[in-house]
Amino acid sequence: MKELIKKLTETYGPSGHEEPIREVIRAEVEPLADEIRIDALGNLIAIKKGQGGGKKIMLAAHMDEIGVMISYVDDKGFLRAQPIGGLDLSTMAGGRVQFADGAIGVIAPEKRQEFRKEPELSKLFIDVGAADAQEAKKRLGQAASFVRPFADLGQRIVAKAFDDRIGCAVLIEVLRRLDVTPHEVYFVFSVQEEVGLRGARTGAYGLEPEVGIAVDITASADTPEAPKMAMKLGAGPCIKVMDGGMISHPGVKNLLIETAEANDIPYQLEVLAHGSTDAAAIQLARGGVAAGCVSLACRYYHTPSEMLDMADVENTVALLLATLQKTFEL
Amino acid sequence: MYLEELSNAFGPSGCEDEVRQFLARTLRDKVDSLQADALGNLIAFKQGTGPEPRLKVMVDAHTDEVGFMITRIEKNGLLGFRAVGGIDDRMLMAKGVLVGPKRLPGVTVAPPIHLTKPEQREQVIKIDQLLIDIGADSDDKAKSLVSIGDYVTFDTRFQLLGSEGLRTAKGKAFDDRAGCAVAALLADEQYPVDLYLSFSAQEEVGLRGARVAAYRIQPDVAFALEGTVCDDTPKDRDVSPTTRLGQGPAITLMDRSFVADRRLVALLTETAEANGIPYQFKQPGVGSTDAGVIHLARAGVPSVAVAVPCRYIHAPVSMLSMNDFDHLVSLMRASLQALPEKWPGTGQR
Numbered sequence: 001m002k003e004l005i006k007k008l009t010e011t012y013g014p015s016g017h018e019e020p021i022r023e024v025i026r027a028e029v030e031p032l033a034d035e036i037r038i039d040a041l042g043n044l045i046a047i048k049k050g051q052g053g054g055k056k057i058m059l060a061a062h063m064d065e066i067g068v069m070i071s072y073v074d075d076k077g078f079l080r081a082q083p084i085g086g087l088d089l090s091t092m093a094g095g096r097v098q099f100a101d102g103a104i105g106v107i108a109p110e111k112r113q114e115f116r117k118e119p120e121l122s123k124l125f126i127d128v129g130a131a132d133a134q135e136a137k138k139r140l141g142q143a144a145s146f147v148r149p150f151a152d153l154g155q156r157i158v159a160k161a162f163d164d165r166i167g168c169a170v171l172i173e174v175l176r177r178l179d180v181t182p183h184e185v186y187f188v189f190s191v192q193e194e195v196g197l198r199g200a201r202t203g204a205y206g207l208e209p210e211v212g213i214a215v216d217i218t219a220s221a222d223t224p225e226a227p228k229m230a231m232k233l234g235a236g237p238c239i240k241v242m243d244g245g246m247i248s249h250p251g252v253k254n255l256l257i258e259t260a261e262a263n264d265i266p267y268q269l270e271v272l273a274h275g276s277t278d279a280a281a282i283q284l285a286r287g288g289v290a291a292g293c294v295s296l297a298c299r300y301y302h303t304p305s306e307m308l309d310m311a312d313v314e315n316t317v318a319l320l321l322a323t324l325q326k327t328f329e330l
Numbered sequence: 331m332y333l334e335e336l337s338n339a340f341g342p343s344g345c346e347d348e349v350r351q352f353l354a355r356t357l358r359d360k361v362d363s364l365q366a367d368a369l370g371n372l373i374a375f376k377q378g379t380g381p382e383p384r385l386k387v388m389v390d391a392h393t394d395e396v397g398f399m400i401t402r403i404e405k406n407g408l409l410g411f412r413a414v415g416g417i418d419d420r421m422l423m424a425k426g427v428l429v430g431p432k433r434l435p436g437v438t439v440a441p442p443i444h445l446t447k448p449e450q451r452e453q454v455i456k457i458d459q460l461l462i463d464i465g466a467d468s469d470d471k472a473k474s475l476v477s478i479g480d481y482v483t484f485d486t487r488f489q490l491l492g493s494e495g496l497r498t499a500k501g502k503a504f505d506d507r508a509g510c511a512v513a514a515l516l517a518d519e520q521y522p523v524d525l526y527l528s529f530s531a532q533e534e535v536g537l538r539g540a541r542v543a544a545y546r547i548q549p550d551v552a553f554a555l556e557g558t559v560c561d562d563t564p565k566d567r568d569v570s571p572t573t574r575l576g577q578g579p580a581i582t583l584m585d586r587s588f589v590a591d592r593r594l595v596a597l598l599t600e601t602a603e604a605n606g607i608p609y610q611f612k613q614p615g616v617g618s619t620d621a622g623v624i625h626l627a628r629a630g631v632p633s634v635a636v637a638v639p640c641r642y643i644h645a646p647v648s649m650l651s652m653n654d655f656d657h658l659v660s661l662m663r664a665s666l667q668a669l670p671e672k673w674p675g676t677g678q679r
Binding site: 015016039040041069070071072080083084140192195198201202203205206 | 550570583584588589590591592595611613614615625626627628629630631632
């Protein structure tokens, strides 16, 4: 599964520019699904038909990642950028970005001291190594993602964009291993989560699911001076109770807890002070959807070096599989 | 001239009747149907000439402008007011305004320079301390003329600055009467696609009209037409202006409310290049438009926004280039002709 994760995290796909990552995921799910759709905003939907007696379930993992959009190119060929999604500015200076065509740019501060004191995006520029300004001008309006190679540390792995390519990897793996299910399952690889849960909102409207479960990362609070929260690496999938945008449907939350306990799958309960996931948008679609979320504890999220534990990945796949293989009432 | 009449029309958010009536009158003979809805949107439908099933295209422009509402009547006949939509308090002293259904001329109060101390002149007077003077000498007189809840706009007449070879216009409410005028001009031609011109209400208070209009229309793709921020006056630092006057229609790639569909961006830029129409990109990340709610309607609508750059918007008087305006009309007409019969990337594969 690490090969798949590496491929997914290293592929380009800032919010609104998901075509390259969608093509990679589509190649993975096309042989596994009964039907494939791409909807109006670009969500990729892989459908697994049920044996009957089950529910319409939407699983959502977002394909998009944070990045920047080039807003200005000056007469010397230096680029300025606006954020796509929530950026951690402290990690940006000295980093690199990548454009859809593979071109690389270096992120540099105007004045290092000043940037350290007061990190602002307007004090950074991007140098694409253009010999003349004309060559750089074509980057105006293009989106770029951050660059950092996948690193396999053994039990733990490091990459950019685990948020939420790890969710995508989990969904692909669940689809691969899901032999039979009573449910009609929609594996939705959604767009534009990082700019406001936009793809999941329209995707859920189109699919009208009875149950919605997002698979995403959550903040791991097991590092020095971390905020006081319960989530930590390696302690199992986090079953969301509440976050900044949603209170999980108690039936969905309890279903996940009971399934984990019945199958000896370790789990943690997640109460996240801020942030949210696609589940918050799914919950409010049409007349409302019973929604929940399974998260993977992730260190250093929204930086180019996010860290996960492989046991959490495996256990998240196991929990979702066990949930989908049985019938249930909420 | 549509732009002139639309700019002069009285139409703060929630009180768009005058704008709507002008558009209904103007478009009656040019479209197949006109429909007004519960929020005050006017939707003009023009059937396409292509074979069925035809692409459903929504072209949105908002009818409302930023303005004010009367909140209280003081003993001396002066009127307290609040803003409807986003207006900078620094714009507000000693401005001519029009008040209520009678369109009573009034002036916002201001202390004369003779009576203020230098440090007072450094301060911004907040809107809740300002009053409107309609020349009434008592509260009884004012109450006979004005009600709490009456709307107020700036009293600004449209002017073409056509002498000296300029192609510039000044007036109020170019955000978004410029978009309304462009959309209205689209009705003069036939297109292969089914065209829904949505003149949407209440954009300035939260993109409210377009949200329900898009739900009703259920378009395949959408264009939001705007009069947008232009800040191309000289600055100290070498940074991006949001848009530049006279450099052509400004295409939005991303703002606070949406990320434009790249296929529609490509349609606009390729159509512009094929027809020799200049265009520019609006600086990403600034502002929001009706496209922000249209693209989220029902199961989603690929959307883009394109605008006439306007200096000094949300102020008593703004300025635009008639060249940019004419280019946006040409660009939209050509783009509606160039849309594919079936929008790719949707439906089953």
